[in-house]
Amino acid sequence: METQGLASMTDGAQLHWTALGDTTRQMPVVMLHGGPGLPDYLGDVALMVADLASVYRYDQRGTGRSLWQGCHSFARHADDLADLLDAWNVPKAILIGHSYGTDLASRFCLAHADRVAAMLLMCGPFVGDWRTGDRAERDHRMSAGQQKRLRELEELPRRTEEQEVELLTLAWFTDHADPERGWHWAAQGARRRRPINWAMNDELGKERRADPLDGHLAELRTCLPARTELLGGADDPRPVSALESLALRLALPLTRIEGAGHEPWLEQPDAVRAHLRRFVQGTVDTPGAEMGRRS
Numbered sequence: 001m002e003t004q005g006l007a008s009m010t011d012g013a014q015l016h017w018t019a020l021g022d023t024t025r026q027m028p029v030v031m032l033h034g035g036p037g038l039p040d041y042l043g044d045v046a047l048m049v050a051d052l053a054s055v056y057r058y059d060q061r062g063t064g065r066s067l068w069q070g071c072h073s074f075a076r077h078a079d080d081l082a083d084l085l086d087a088w089n090v091p092k093a094i095l096i097g098h099s100y101g102t103d104l105a106s107r108f109c110l111a112h113a114d115r116v117a118a119m120l121l122m123c124g125p126f127v128g129d130w131r132t133g134d135r136a137e138r139d140h141r142m143s144a145g146q147q148k149r150l151r152e153l154e155e156l157p158r159r160t161e162e163q164e165v166e167l168l169t170l171a172w173f174t175d176h177a178d179p180e181r182g183w184h185w186a187a188q189g190a191r192r193r194r195p196i197n198w199a200m201n202d203e204l205g206k207e208r209r210a211d212p213l214d215g216h217l218a219e220l221r222t223c224l225p226a227r228t229e230l231l232g233g234a235d236d237p238r239p240v241s242a243l244e245s246l247a248l249r250l251a252l253p254l255t256r257i258e259g260a261g262h263e264p265w266l267e268q269p270d271a272v273r274a275h276l277r278r279f280v281q282g283t284v285d286t287p288g289a290e291m292g293r294r295s
Contacts, residue, residue: 001020001021001022002018002019002020003018003019003023004016004017004018004019005017007058007083007084007087007088008083008087009061009079009080009083010079010083011076013061013066013068013070013080014066014067014068015058015059015060015061015066015080015084016058016059016064016065016066017056017057017058017059017084017088018040018043018056018057018058019054019055019056019057019088020046020047020050020054020055021050021051021053021054021055022054023054023088024054025053025054027053027092027093027094027117027283027284028053028054028055028056028088028090028093028094029046029049029053029054029055029056029093029094029095029096029280030055030056030057030081030084030085030090030093030094030095030096031045031046031055031056031057031096031097031098031101032081032095032096032097032098032101032102032104032105033057033060033098033099033100033101034097034098034099034100034101034123034124035060035063035099035100035196035197035200035201036060036072036100036197036200036201036204036205037062037063037196037197037198037199037200037201037204038063038193038196038197039059039063039064039065039193039194040057040058040059040060040063040064041189041192041193042057042098043057044265045096045098045265045272045276048265048269048272048273048276048277049276049277049280052277052280052281052284053094053280053284056084056088056090056093058084060077060080060104060200061076061077061080062197062199062200063197063200071203072199072200072203072204073203073204073207074103074104074107074204074207074208074211075107075111077104077107077204078104078107078108078110078111078112079111081104081108081112082108082111082112082115085115091115092114092115092116092117093115093116093117094117094118094119094120094279094280094283094284095108095109095116095118095119095120096119096120096122096276097119097120097121097122097124098122098123098124098263099122099123099124099262100124100204101122101124102121102122102123102124102125103124103125103208103213105119105121106121106125106213106216106220107213107216109220109223109224109225110216110219110220110223113223113224113225116224116225117225117227117283118225118226118227118228118279118283119224119225119227119228119229120228120229120231120276120279121228121229121230121231122230122231122232122264123231123232123233123236123238123262123263123264124232124238124243125213125246126238126242126243126246127212127213127214127217127242127245127246127249128214128242128245130238130239130242133238133239133241133242134237134238134239137174137237137239138174138237141174141179141237142170142174146170149166149170150167150170150171153166153167153170154167164190164194164196165187165190165191166190167190168186168189168190168193168196169183169186169187169190170186171186172185172186172189172190173185173186173187174237175236175237175261175262175263176235176261176262176263176266176267177233177234177235177259177260177261177267178267181266181267182261185263185266217246217249217250220250221249221250221251224250224252227279227282227283227286228250228252229252229253229254229255229279230243230246230247230252230253230254230255231254231255231256231257231264231272231275232254232255232256232257232264233256233257233260233261233262233263233264233267233268234256234257234258234259234260235258235259235260235261236260236261236262237261237262238262240256255275257271257272257275258271260272
């Protein structure tokens with residue numbers, strides 16, 4: 001069963017949301033998509049656990065069907081999630097974030113720890129100097145011609161629709177362990193995950209560089225819910241060693257999905273489904289689990 005709607009934020013913006021499953025259940029899941037600047041794309045992931053708990057997803061402001069123009073900030077996006085929980089009459093939720101969504105989940109936890117029952121961070125957040133390894137691995141997965149063409153497209157002041165699709169396909173196919181299937185998934189995503197809010201991407205990217213999550217890890221460790229885990233694709237071009245380092249600093253378990261990249265549910269759906277279901281079921285079935293806090 002799927003329901004959709006628009007929720008009003010405290011500043012007047014309206015965000016589009018979708019819910020799967022029985023929304024009267026007491027402990028829902030909220031999935032936070034990546035980007036920043038992309039619309040929601042986690043529908044297939046939501047289906048993996050929608051029989052265990054209701055699953056909410058939404059287009060972050062300025063993306064997809066959440067039409068909005070203005071300045072973006074982590075604080076505003078964290079407040080948006082709090083406003084959405086209020087609109088859904090949800091005091092606490094299980095957060096599952098992917099990519100940038102893990103940064104958003106972490107910053108939401110810093111500001112609203114009492115509203116997070118459990119948190120699964122999938123393919124992020126990446127801290128430290130992870131970009132050097134990421135760039136090197138992407139270059140390794142691309143031909144010289146592909147690297148040259150990607151630079152040409154990035155430097156264009158304006159791009160046609162086909163040029164935008166080509167740029168995104170070149171930028172995204174290296175996210176996957178299998179280059180042939182990765183090209184197909186990237187080309188598909190380049191047409192579906194549109195339009196991209198490049199201004200949002202730029203603004204939040206600048207804020208992340210000015211105020212990196214690295215500087216908040218000690219505080220984050222104290223406010224994480226007792227049930228918090230990391231999950232990553234072993235073949236993500238973003239170095240899994242960065243997630244291993246984060247797991248040590250936050251004292252969290254990390255599961256590596258072999259044969260999968262940055263969107264592990266595409267390449268290893270059975271492994272991801274089993275992990276998500278164990279995580280959600282374990283949270284829903286544990287009395288008082290939502291009250292725990294890591295010290």
